[in-house]
Amino acid sequence: MSDPKVLFSALFEPRRVALIGASSDVTKTTSRPQRFLRKHGFSGEILPVNPSRSEILGETAYKDLDAIPGEIDHAYILLNGASAVRALADCGRRGVKVASILAGGFADAGAAGASLQDDLARVVRETGIRLVGPNSIGTVSTDPAVALTANAAFAVETLRTGNWGLVSQSGSLIGALLSRADARGIGFSRLISVGNEVDLAVGEIADLLVDDPKTKAILLFMETLRDGERLARAARRAHDAGKPVIAYKLGRSDIGQELARSHTGAIAGSDATFDAFCRRHGIARVSMFESLIDVPALLVDRPQSRRGGHRVAVATTTGGGAAMVVDSMAVAGLDIAGPPNNLVNWLKPFGISAGDGKLVDLTLAGAKPEIVAGTIERLLADEGNDAxxxxxxxxxxxxxxxxVEPLLRFAGSGKPFAVALTPSAEKSLALLTAAGVPAFRHPESCAEAMALCLLRRPPQPVPRLAEPSIGALDAMEAGRVSGFDERRAADFFGALGVPMARSMAVPDAKRIAAAVGEVGAPVVLKILSVDIPHKTEAGGVALGIPDGQTAAMAAREIEKRVKAYAPGARLQGFLIQKMERGLVEVILGFRRDPLVGPTVTVGLGGVLAEIYKDASTRLAPVDEREALEMIAEVKGLATVRGYRNLPKGDVAALAKTISAFSTLAHKQFASVAEAEINPLLVKRDGEGVVAVDGLVVLG
Incomplete structure (x- = not known):
């Protein structure tokens, strides 16, 4: 189905819904979709399919799909395993527009389940039917009412309408968000559980919601990323339409990634690469589950902050509660703006000294409506803050x-305004939400929302890649044919525009002395082997060699150590390299991530790289502007950026080199799975950078 409008209608606004495997036993999960559809006001036709029933819960039942007259917009398959596959094939043959499958037990359940999932994919390809799931707990709209779901959370008496759409890879957590939002007086426009995403995935559905007039924000609960290109397109279109895309993703830790894998049957991917994906495409990533329903209030239909504005004024009736919010804001990169003089002077007659610090603390004077309202009014009018x-x-x-009630008048204020409640105060929370004032239960979520409101950047342009030079293509081909030892890797990186240390390769120890004379002592001596990517661990490196004779002796010792370390390794000789020094060592890494595509990473290099894990990651390629941002994010590079009286490094040359290295993202280099330069030495400002070790791994 290629028409997005037809697909959207079949998904979220169907008029004729078939329930394949419907049950009349109200204690069974398979009875829920029919009960919930009617409970929440579905006005279309419900078509239960069950070969052993002529009637189910008051609706005429059909023995199979062929017995149903007319078109079917959406079929919810409530069968398991191979029966679900056969039902999907029947739906495809029958011309059903969209089908959803409730059952799990596919790619999330080992090899046998993965084979069944392959069968589902084959049916989709052969028939053209669109599929949600498997492992989908359903699809819901609130206007018009379509509660096509088996989620027990929809047993609620009423389904609150709203203008936020939720796309989730977890079915059960839709219920969790629904209940938390409902307690706040918040409703949704659309909710959908996409499960294992054999066909329809987060990106395509988010793209549909961009054009939905009843959806003003798109919320994503993610465990993996299967359709990055579609999601990137959706996020960019959503930005243009003024609809924020807000994502919460599991897998920040190794154990979290493993749990996500076991649940979805797909890898969670690197947390840093997903961050880079969100940054490039303008997606607001949140760190707290609660933030999925907290953050939109500060992003939807709200005034834009001044460019680069990050100063927040804070007033309070509880010093300790405000300290928690301020602490969280500082971590999020926001500054606290002090009170303006007109507010300080206005508060003095009330016995409130507001000029002693940055917080406006009203605690001692007590919470009085006129003081609260007057304080907020003056803070919102102050040009010295941004929120x-x-x-x-x-x-x-x-x-x-x-x-609380004095704050209601500030709904829709001319600058971002939010309220944080320290106690559990559900009545006040609902009161503020109903009035349109963003309100928060957690200081961390309040700070996160305000940081996204003020600091969130629009989608970034993707740098254009020039066609690779002939030299780079030739070096690539040589490495592909013969394998990338360090010499060929150096030739390749040099052709890309990475400054490489002067070096010379020799086939054996006999020619080393002459080579040292040509390169110029002191030198570094390294073993050459496509089978030994990490030469230091193999004992294949000798540093600071002063002359040719010493180098020849060192070569024989290196050869002995390497043969003992890796007896089967193929040895191609030695690399003699000019000994270089710099202010700091940097590691550059390139990887074709299975979820987001080519990425580039910059970090503190040398032997400290794996210990400190101090790095910044972006989608590749990057331009020099973005490379400078990456350098600024690596704490260990503070010394070369300019720190106290230490000599400044050539940051401009480093940025240029990062950008050149990131051109590995070009399609002409698609066979490069990974590459690394470690270390890249950064010299004094104006003296450039130089790479002294490189690695290329072909896919």
């Missing part, structure tokens, strides 16, 4: 009329 947060203490729980 305002008010933190409310116990009065939010017991006396909302004192410090």
């Amino acid at each position: 305002v947060i008010f933190v409310v203490g116990s009065s939010a729980q017991f006396n909302p009329e004192l410090a």
Whole structure:
């Protein structure tokens, strides 16, 4: 189905819905879709399919799909395993527009399940039917009402309407978000569980929601990324349409990635690469699950902050509560703006000294409506800040009329304004939400939302890649044919524009002395072997060799150590390299990530690279501007950026080299799976950089 409007209608606004495997037993999960559809006001036709029933829960039942007259918009398959595959094939043959499969037990259940999932993919290819799932707990719209789901959370009495769409790879967590949002008075426009994404995946569905007039924000709960190109397109289109895309993704830790793999049957991918993906395409990634329903209030239909604005004024009726919010904001990269003089002077007659610090603490004066309202009014009018947060203490729980109700008038203010509630105060939370004032239960979520509101960047342009030079293509071909030892890797990187240390390869120890004379002592001596990527571990490196005779002796010792370390390794001789020095060692890494594609990483290099893991990652390629941002994010490079009286490094040359290295993303180099330069030495400002070791891994 190629028409997005037809697909959207079949997914979210179907008029005729078949339930294949429907049950009349209300204790069974397979009875829920029919019950929930009617409970929440579905006005279309429900078509239960069950060969042993003529009627199910008051609806005429059919023995099979062929017995149903007319077109079918959406079929929810409530059968398991091979039966679900056969039902999908029947749907495809019958011309059903979209099918969803409830059952798991496919790629999430080992080799046998993966084979069944392959069968589902084959049916999709052969028939053209669109598929949600398997492992999909359903699809829901609130207007018009279509609760096509088996999720027990939809047993609620009423389904609140709203304008946020939720796309989730976890079915059960749709229920968790639904209940948390409902307690706040927040509703959704669309909710969909995509499961294993054999066909329809997060990106394509998010793209449909961009054009949905009833959806103003697109929320994503993700465990992996299967359709990065479609999601990138959706995020960029959503930005142009003024609809924020907000994502929460599992897999920040190794154990989290493993759990996500076991649940979805797909790898979670590197957390750093997903961050890079979100940064490039303008997706607001949140770190807290609660933030999925907290953050949109500060991003949807809200005034844009001034470019680069990050100063937030904070007033409070609880010093400790405000300190938690301020602490979280500082971690998020926001600054606290002090009160303006007109506010300081206005508060003095009330016995409030607001000029002693950056916080405006109203605690001692008590929460009085006129003081609260007057304070916020003056802070919002102050040009010295970019946003305002008010933190409310116990009065939010017991006396909302004192410090909460006065805030309602500031809904839709001319600059970002948010309220953080320290106690559990559900009444105040709902009151503020209903009035359109962004309100938060957690200081961390409040800070995260404000940081995204002020610091979130639009989608970044993808740098254009020039056609590779003939030299780079020739070096690539030589390495592909003969294998990439360090000499061929150096030739390749040099052709890309990476400055490489002067070096010479010799086939054996006999010619080393002469080679040292040509390169110029002191030198580094290295074994050459396509089978030994990490030469130091194999004892294949000798540093600071002063002359040819010493180098020849060192070569024989290196050969002995390497043969003992890796008896079967193929040895191609030695590399004599000019001994170079710099202010700091940098590691450059390139990888074709299975989820997001080519990435480039910059970090503190040398032997410290794996210990400190101090690095910055972006989607490749990057231009020099983005490379400078990466350098600024690596803590260990503070010394070369300019720190106290230490000599500044050639940061411009480093940025240029990072950009050149990232051109490995070009399709002409598609056979390069990974590459690494470690170390790249950064010299003094104006003296450039030089790479002294490189590695290329072909896919």
